[in-house]
Amino acid sequence: MRRMMKIKEQILIFGGLALFLFVATYAFWQEGEAKKIRRQVAKSAGEECIESREYMRENHMLVLDEWRHSAVREGDRIHVTPDGREFEKNMSTCLGCHTGKQFFCYNCHQYASVKPNCWGCHQAQ
């Protein structure tokens, strides 16, 4: 009887421990490659981006946020880049250079698991 109890306890404890190990090492069992998107994307656009590439990688959502605010709230719809080029503050401006959201925005976002809801209203053209 006591031995039975002991075995039942051990099953519980080591079952729990196995569950912990599974959760803690879950990522190690998953398939998948690092994307190194850095190298692939640049070729899809013509001129320089509106800011340096490093800056855009980290801050493009802040740029869009600023555009949205200044365009809609303050009526300032023209963005002037540091080197003097002018762009309309518009989602299509980005996509004009960056071919299609699937291959540009989506590619990164799927990897980083971000789902901006912009495309629910703005057209992906």
Add this chain to the structure above:
Amino acid sequence: MKKAFMPLIAVVLLAVIPYVAVQFAGLGFLFGVIIPYAAIAVFIGGFVYRVVDWARSPVPFRIPTTCGQEKSLDWIKQDKLESPSNFRQAAARVLTEVFFFRSLFRNTKAEAHNGPKLAYGSSKWLWLAGLAFHWSMLVIVLRHYRFFIAKVPGFVQILEGVDGFLDVTLPAFYLTNVIILAAITFLVVRRLLDAKMRLISLPTDYFPLFLILAIAVVGIFMRYITKVDVMSVKDLMINLVHFKPALPEGIGALFYVHLFLVCVLAIYFPFSKLMHMGGIFLSPTRNLSNDSREKRHVNPWNPDVKTRTYAEYEDEFRDKMKKANLPVERK
């Protein structure tokens, strides 16, 4: 106060080390690859060691700390959660404790009023902050799986959706970020404001709080303000979990601060009070059923004492006892 300041200084130093090392000494590989591997090894190895150690410790007696009516006569109502009498009820007791912190819900506060008057009142703040902190922590840890798994699993995306449901700010605002900051702040302030709490708080109570606070603050900074190249960070992590370590360029030093503090937490974890994560399931005062009046629990290492029952005694001396007119149980 020294008890609170030393851990604070320790955490600040720990945060400065990787910043300097990566920014000025180019030790990215050490802090991005070697230390994380060491940390996860120590965390898992240490955790398993502690649990196995507990599992091997004998628990000869029933020692649950109950606070309700134990199972008795049929017409006396048993408090099944507070004084469980079988495995199922004990399991329910442990699980409700784990998920809802029922014991903290009972927390009371003693106040001395004018004159010799002592009043006890219920105090739910600790319970609320504890619950808020732990649940946020869980959600945040699970959300971080998005950096470790190339094809982000559905449950992570659901969590992100729920956590970011307010749908404000870019990058998306997560509720748990604010909740965890508020909760930790409360947990620190609670120890500092009350004289009794200050007295019983040790550096080991403050250190994990400050450490987790620092991790959260740096993380929030990285996400919303200074920004970091998330794509490269994910590349680094995916490479790590597939044992093909390679350090992408251009990750800001702040990220290494975040990562290093997490590594410190992971290494510190198994050897500190944080092991209550495993310990809560294994504490005999909580997980045993209160059935020592129903079943006999014999200490397994009791020495084999030779005993003699009264019946045996009487068998031997019955005749003599009868002759001496002593009462006997069997004729």
